[in-house]
Amino acid sequence: MVAKINVNPFIAYALKRFGIMVLTFSVALFLIFILPRMIPGNPLASTIFRLTQGGITSPEQLKATERMLLETFKLHEPLHIQFVDFISNLIRGNLGTSILFYPLSVANLIALYLPWTLLLIIPAVSLSWFIGNYIGVIAAMNRNKFVDKVVLTIFMVLQGIPPYVLGMYLILLLAVYIPIFPTGGGWPPGMVPRLSAEFVLAYLKHYILPFLSIFITSLGGWGLSMRSIAVQELASDYMEYTIRGVGLSQKKVVNYLFKCSALPQIVGLAIVLGWSVAGSVLTEIVFSYPGIGMIFWRGINAQDYPLIQGMFIIIIATLLLANYISELLFAYIDPRVRYAYVGA
Amino acid sequence: MISSTIIRLFRIKKFAVGLLILLAVLFIGIIGPAIYKVSPTRTVGGRYAPPGGKYPLGTDALGRDVLAQLLHGIRGSLYVGAIASAISLSLAIFLGTIAAVFGGLVDKIVMTLSEIFLLIPSILLMMLLAAYLPERSLWIVAVVIGITSWAGWCRGFRSRTLSILSSEFINLAILSGASRLNIIIRDIVPIIAPYVLAAFAMLFSYSIMAEVGLTLVGVGMTKDVTLGLMLYVAQIYANISQGIWWTIVPPSIMVTLIFLSLYMIATSIDELFSYR
Numbered sequence: 001m002v003a004k005i006n007v008n009p010f011i012a013y014a015l016k017r018f019g020i021m022v023l024t025f026s027v028a029l030f031l032i033f034i035l036p037r038m039i040p041g042n043p044l045a046s047t048i049f050r051l052t053q054g055g056i057t058s059p060e061q062l063k064a065t066e067r068m069l070l071e072t073f074k075l076h077e078p079l080h081i082q083f084v085d086f087i088s089n090l091i092r093g094n095l096g097t098s099i100l101f102y103p104l105s106v107a108n109l110i111a112l113y114l115p116w117t118l119l120l121i122i123p124a125v126s127l128s129w130f131i132g133n134y135i136g137v138i139a140a141m142n143r144n145k146f147v148d149k150v151v152l153t154i155f156m157v158l159q160g161i162p163p164y165v166l167g168m169y170l171i172l173l174l175a176v177y178i179p180i181f182p183t184g185g186g187w188p189p190g191m192v193p194r195l196s197a198e199f200v201l202a203y204l205k206h207y208i209l210p211f212l213s214i215f216i217t218s219l220g221g222w223g224l225s226m227r228s229i230a231v232q233e234l235a236s237d238y239m240e241y242t243i244r245g246v247g248l249s250q251k252k253v254v255n256y257l258f259k260c261s262a263l264p265q266i267v268g269l270a271i272v273l274g275w276s277v278a279g280s281v282l283t284e285i286v287f288s289y290p291g292i293g294m295i296f297w298r299g300i301n302a303q304d305y306p307l308i309q310g311m312f313i314i315i316i317a318t319l320l321l322a323n324y325i326s327e328l329l330f331a332y333i334d335p336r337v338r339y340a341y342v343g344a
Numbered sequence: 345m346i347s348s349t350i351i352r353l354f355r356i357k358k359f360a361v362g363l364l365i366l367l368a369v370l371f372i373g374i375i376g377p378a379i380y381k382v383s384p385t386r387t388v389g390g391r392y393a394p395p396g397g398k399y400p401l402g403t404d405a406l407g408r409d410v411l412a413q414l415l416h417g418i419r420g421s422l423y424v425g426a427i428a429s430a431i432s433l434s435l436a437i438f439l440g441t442i443a444a445v446f447g448g449l450v451d452k453i454v455m456t457l458s459e460i461f462l463l464i465p466s467i468l469l470m471m472l473l474a475a476y477l478p479e480r481s482l483w484i485v486a487v488v489i490g491i492t493s494w495a496g497w498c499r500g501f502r503s504r505t506l507s508i509l510s511s512e513f514i515n516l517a518i519l520s521g522a523s524r525l526n527i528i529i530r531d532i533v534p535i536i537a538p539y540v541l542a543a544f545a546m547l548f549s550y551s552i553m554a555e556v557g558l559t560l561v562g563v564g565m566t567k568d569v570t571l572g573l574m575l576y577v578a579q580i581y582a583n584i585s586q587g588i589w590w591t592i593v594p595p596s597i598m599v600t601l602i603f604l605s606l607y608m609i610a611t612s613i614d615e616l617f618s619y620r
Contacts, residue, residue, distance in 0.1 A: 156608070162600075172587065
């Protein structure tokens with residue numbers, strides 16, 4: 001007989017979701033651990049073979065690489081010892097050493113390049129969230145009128161264009177045919193990142209096109225979902241009251257509507273920002289923007305296993321955490337969610 | 345009743361336009377390679393010949409005919425979409441209905457499994473798998489996309505099935521001694537059919553986009569020609585910054601058209617059946 005303890009439903013919900021998050025992370029870690037070891041033909045041996053063919057020429061360097069790979073993956077040990085080692089390294093925050101960027105550790109690389117990715121993603125996504133949602137509300141206010149139809153069509157097309165494709169077109173148009181902006185990179189070659197007016201200006205010039213490609217393509221998704229939320233909201237009694245009864249100005253109604261409909265969109269923003277590290281990979285590749293996605297891509301192309309493995313762990317961890325935060329936010333905003341989970 | 349529903353569906357302009365675009369793309373992808381008989385993988389001329397004359401869409405970095413690549417690429421991408429969405433849709437329907445009808449432990453297992461698959465981003469799982477398989481054909485990529493994209497739709501099918509299960513005629517079926525599998529096949533699947541259609545359209549476009557994304561990152565296709573592989577080759581040889589538009593614009597327009605048409609079809613099916 002279990003005594004019925006009265007728990008705060010929010011805490012109960014938070015704990016349950018935390019459990020699911022830990023379980024999911026464990027499954028992901030297990031997959032990351034087992035897959036490279038399960039694939040027939042030992043990918044690590046073939047990596048070493050490929051390295052001897054390409055870049056690395058001196059035998060000392062090859063030996064060092066081989067030793068490092070063995071140290072990271074401990075392939076000569078039995079599987080369970082490998083697993084214990086893998087986990088204990090992880091707990092100590094040791095993600096291994098990159099082959100491609102040899103003396104640098106994976107954790108160092110991430111610390112070095114993550115800020116550039118965040119600098120690109122956070123402003124682009126936040127601004128498109130704000131503007132897209134605002135236009136969505138205006139479209140909902142003018143439902144089935146000309147403005148709404150135009151906005152709806154444009155947003156639908158925008159939603160269909162992936163950011164990297166728009167990026168390619170922007171480069172073709174604004175960097176090749178009308179050479180206003182550089183075709184790629186984060187700053188002119190030879191320049192070192194530092195806080196000077198000269199560098200900031202050069203950086204901004206490289207920044208505008210990738211920023212635009214993410215900003216413009218994410219407008220559609222926000223706008224479309226906001227429009228459908230706001231249309232439902234408009235049909236509710238209190239909105240009827242504010243528009244017909246009180247007779248507020250159009251501008252004020254838009255502001256109220258924005259605030260009332262934005263709650264689910266805030267949760268969406270948390271999820272999208274969590275995706276940013278993984279989601280910006282393609283845009284960064286197209287613009288050869290020096291962020292974490294670019295490093296990841298170079299790691300994949302060079303078969304840099306420690307780097308790939310470390311990146312996967314980091315990306316999945318950020319994603320799960322962002323998802324967890326958005327779930328808590330949602331439960332905090334909407335009490336029905338947490339009560340549904342506790343079953344009270 | 346069915347025919348009137350179809351007529352109503354065609355009255356939605358968005359649906360008609362979407363279907364028209366999709367049929368045109370399908371037609372090009374299926375008939376195109378049979379009419380324009382140039383190998384997409386053979387070097388036919390010098391590199392970067394501009395469009396016009398002997399090569400209608402020019403040649404790419406390896407001197408291959410871009411039009412032939414495009415036609416075969418559309419076909420390849422459609423294959424990937426069809427295989428991947430068939431796999432993921434059957435998993436979603438099977439697991440979703442089973443979980444709802446059988447309940448109890450089965451339901452718990454399916455729900456936890458789908459929770460994990462929802463949270464682990466499918467594109468990362470695909471990258472992880474693909475990163476360790478050096479040679480990747482169309483089939484491998486399609487199967488990987490298929491087995492990682494079912495979770496969300498599985499939950500959708502489960503909740504639809506649950507709401508059907510609470511209706512009167514299901515009780516009658518149970519009383520008359522129908523087995524649970526029988527109920528799924530005869531009573532539930534026909535009712536959720538429009539939803540299945542919308543899910544198929546969404547999964548199809550998702551799979552095609554996922555293939556392009558994966559290949560562009562360098563963990564997707566390596567053997568068969570798809571739209572993703574065309575963009576990948578263009579990207580690797582830095583065609584954009586050289587202003588060689590003919591290797592980029594045609595495949596990217598095709599990808600966008602396929603996505604848009606399927607999105608239009610899926611949303612109009614959804615609108616029609618949820619506003620009943």
